[in-house]
Amino acid sequence: MIDLAGGDQHKFSLLSKQECYELIHLAKQYKLISYIHEDNDYHVFVPGALKKIYKRMEMLFSRINIPFFQAASRLKLENNIVLHKDEYEKICFVGNHKSLVEFEEKVKLLNLDYAYYPSSMHSLEIVKQGISKFIASYWYLARKKISLKEVIFFGDGGNDDELISNVGLGIAMKNALDSTKRAAHRVSQYTNRQDGVYKELSDLFN
Numbered sequence: 001m002i003d004l005a006g007g008d009q010h011k012f013s014l015l016s017k018q019e020c021y022e023l024i025h026l027a028k029q030y031k032l033i034s035y036i037h038e039d040n041d042y043h044v045f046v047p048g049a050l051k052k053i054y055k056r057m058e059m060l061f062s063r064i065n066i067p068f069f070q071a072a073s074r075l076k077l078e079n080n081i082v083l084h085k086d087e088y089e090k091i092c093f094v095g096n097h098k099s100l101v102e103f104e105e106k107v108k109l110l111n112l113d114y115a116y117y118p119s120s121m122h123s124l125e126i127v128k129q130g131i132s133k134f135i136a137s138y139w140y141l142a143r144k145k146i147s148l149k150e151v152i153f154f155g156d157g158g159n160d161d162e163l164i165s166n167v168g169l170g171i172a173m174k175n176a177l178d179s180t181k182r183a184a185h186r187v188s189q190y191t192n193r194q195d196g197v198y199k200e201l202s203d204l205f206n
Contacts, residue, residue: 013113013128013129013130013131014087014088014089014128014131015087015089015090015091015126015127015128016086016087017083017085017086017087017088019111020036020083020088020091021081021083023091023093023107023126024036024045024081024091026103026106026107026110027045027093027095027103028045028047030095030099030100030102030103030106031047031095031096031099032047032094032095032099032100032103033045033046033047033093033094033095034081034091034092034093035091035092035093035094036081036083036088036090036091036092037088037089037090038083038084038085038088039084039085043081043082043083045079045080045081089127089131090125090126090127090131091125091126092119092123092124092125092126093123093124093125093126094122094123094124095122096122097121097122100118100122100123100124103124104116104124107126112129113128113129114126114127114128114129115127115128115129115130115131115132116158117132117157117158117159118157118158118177118179119157119158119159119177120157120177121177125158125159132159132162132163133159133160133162133163134162134163134166137151137153137163147168148166148167148168149167149168150168151167151168151169152167152168152169152170152171152201152204153167153169153170153171154171154172154173154188154192154196154197154200155170155171155172155173155176155180155184156172156173156175156176156177156192157176157177157180158177158179158180160172160176160180160183161179161180161183162183164180164183164184164185165183165184169185169186170183170184170185171184171185171186171187171188171200172184172186172187172188173187173188173190173191173192173196173197174187174188174189174190174191174194174196175191175192175193188200
């Protein structure tokens with residue numbers, strides 16, 4: 001992480017290429033879709049049993065005029081993911097909630113170095129311990145001599161929970177995970193697809 005204004009740098013531990021391969025291989029056993037970001041593109045691995053279902057979803061996504069679904073419709077599926085970088089910030093998995101929970105429990109038995117962030121009931125992000133929005137924000141704000149209590153933060157997923165509970169005003173979006181709503185100081189009446197952040201800020205400062 002780099003403070004562009006001050007030039008300070010902080011190095012976070014990243015997932016190695018080998019760790020990503022091992023996680024993708026394990027996720028396959030739980031029939032989970034794996035995807036990882038590299039050079040403005042995504043590597044996506046879909047287990048054989050799910051490929052027909054994914055293809056149908058891909059057709060459906062292409063008809064929905066929402067950026068996330070439009071992007072999902074353009075993802076290229078790979079039979080064998082080939083990673084080119086030595087390290088990655090995170091790897092993501094999508095699938096049945098029960099399978100995700102079982103997969104997470106299995107990974108925890110094999111490795112204690114990871115942190116787990118659900119972004120929905122059907123998706124999970126895995127990163128190295130010590131990587132989080134809370135830690136990154138704390139590092140940056142400390143260098144700017146800004147207290148967390150002076151910050152307003154909006155969130156909707158599991159990777160927002162720690163930060164949203166520690167800032168001065170943490171607002172969960174209407175479509176946020178239940179855990180994020182519990183961690184927040186209050187819940188917005190708007191989703192993040194209804195210009196919720198803009199509307200909340202307008203109400204606060206007008």
